Amino acid sequence: MSMPNIYKTLGTSVLMAGMAGMALGSSVAMAADGPLRGNVRVVIGSTSTGGDTYQNSNIVVDALAEHLDLNMKVDAVGATAAFRALDRDARGNTLMIFHDQSYLGYLYGVEGYDNIFEKYTIGPTVAINPGNAYLVPKDSPYENLNQIIEAVGNGETVRVAIQPGGVSEIGFSALKNAISIEHPGMEDNLVAVNTGSQADKNQQLFDGQADLINGTVQANEQYTRLPEDDQKAMRFVWLTARNSTIQQAPEDGLGKTSREELLEFVEPNVNVTMGDENFTFDKEFFFLYNKDMDPAIVDQIDDALTEIYAEGDIQEVQKNSFFIPNFKPSDEAAEYLENKRAVYEDIITNIQ
Structure with a gap:
């Protein structure tokens, strides 16, 4: 006796459901069997859990952990310890996130920094x-950076508080290089006051030991709101970022300082x-x-981040923390950063 049509249909449906379940199971298994597995430690080149490196890394790592269904944690160990940890682990259970300091430190000859483009794979x-x-004190006689360049060119000594050997110093190097081009022989009137953390640089300004300091919008914007007669009052004279980068910042800017x-x-x-x-x-x-x-x-991380950035949520989180989203996959990033390194190497070489 032939099987009623209803049972044929039901049997086919059960079979198809079973096959779909097997396919889903295979998909989950493939995801679980990806090359990145287990607990993943992401070391960063900063010891601060309140700074921009930690904050930005957390945003990215949290998104990756959720997307890949992995346990990934950021570990703020500092540059030297981070490089050592990376050196010891070829399995992929230790990754690193850092910024331009990683190659600028090498260009400036800072101990503990190697040529990252030779020693590591750029992600x-x-x-x-x-x-x-x-920034300058709010009561500074210098209204803008161009006045500072002119003053140095006319023989005035301008003291600049920086943390030597990286992101803090590259603007100072560029400024000194510009003075050597526009006022040859006068660049030594721009004097570095080598110090440590942002708090140390701020203190140099408060104490009158520096005329200009390197800072950040995030750390120093609060001081630009103070009245001029306050010892801690300062104002911006230069942001090193590209105009197009600042254009992407939230319209409200940060604090009480708008993007405009x-x-x-x-x-x-x-x-x-x-x-x-x-x-x-x-x-x-x-x-x-x-x-x-x-x-x-x-490839796995590139693919995951490509999908994460395509979804668009991470960009909003980054912008809310005053970061500008800038995803480039590994090959593109490596070429881009090597070209960037070459530009700044020329500046550093010119002033040494």
């Missing part, structure tokens, strides 16, 4: 911190010449990998 870029800035106000301190309103073009510097965050790590992990 994707994920964001820009557009806040790298230079921040644009007053970038090119073309502020010009720091390199000869053929003007100097700009975007502080960019990117992944670094052990050279011997499975290339499939590089």
